[in-house]
Amino acid sequence: MKQFAIASILLLATTVAARSEDCPVAPDHSADVSGVIAQIQQAENEQAARALNNQLWELWTDAPDESAQAVLDRGMTRRNAWDLLGAIEDFDKLITYCPSYAEGYNQRAFAHYLRQDFQAALPDLDKAIELSPNHVAAISGRALTLLGLQRVDEAREALSQALELNPWLSERHLMAPGGPLAPPGEDI
Structure with a gap:
């Protein structure tokens, strides 16, 4: 019985490894993302920034292949x-198939966040940011998740980082005087 369990674990590990090897490398949109972020930073108003932000989502949700895209789209639906x-x-x-694709982690984190399972969301956000350091949505999601965990100072720091990339984020209001992430002394 013990040998069967070990064989099953080895088979599962081999299957997962083989599946992740089948996933091609995700398209490298880092230069495009940086370009769009630069445009957002120069945007004259929130409406202009929002249109540019939609371009970021098009880049982030461009999966490595058709199979990954289908699973991503189905999960988002x-x-x-x-x-x-x-x-x-x-x-x-998606993460099992494409473990180096940041959006799989970001989307799973968002689903965990919506379930208010902040503990499960945080490692996925950290991984998404590791794979895509300028992923504004993952960084702002990390701030909201940390706020949900009542780790206010860390949340404030994460949101500040996100706002450096996109000063038009709707979450910016959380740092306004009276907001839950207002700098100390400005929260009253």
Whole structure:
């Protein structure tokens, strides 16, 4: 029985490794992302920044291949329909198949966040940011998650980092006087 369990674990590990080797490298959009962020930083108003932000989402959600794109799209559709467990299941599959694709982690974190499972969301956000350091949505999501965990100073720091990249984020109001992330002394 013990040998069967060990063999099953080895088979599963081999299958996961083989599957992740099948995923091509995600398209490198880092230069395009940096260019769009530079445009956002120069935007004259929130509406102009929002249109540019949509371009970022197009880049971030450009999956490595058609299979990964289908799973990502299905997971996002399920999340939008509030089938959060189904979405997490799809994002688990995407991460297993494409472990170096940042958006899989970001989307799974968002589903966990919506379930208010902040502990589960945080490692996924950290991984998304590790893979895509200028992923503004993951950085601001990290700030919201840290706020959900009542780690206010860390949340403030993360949101400041996100706002350096995109000063038009709607979350900027959290740092306004009276907001939950207002700098100390400005929260009253």
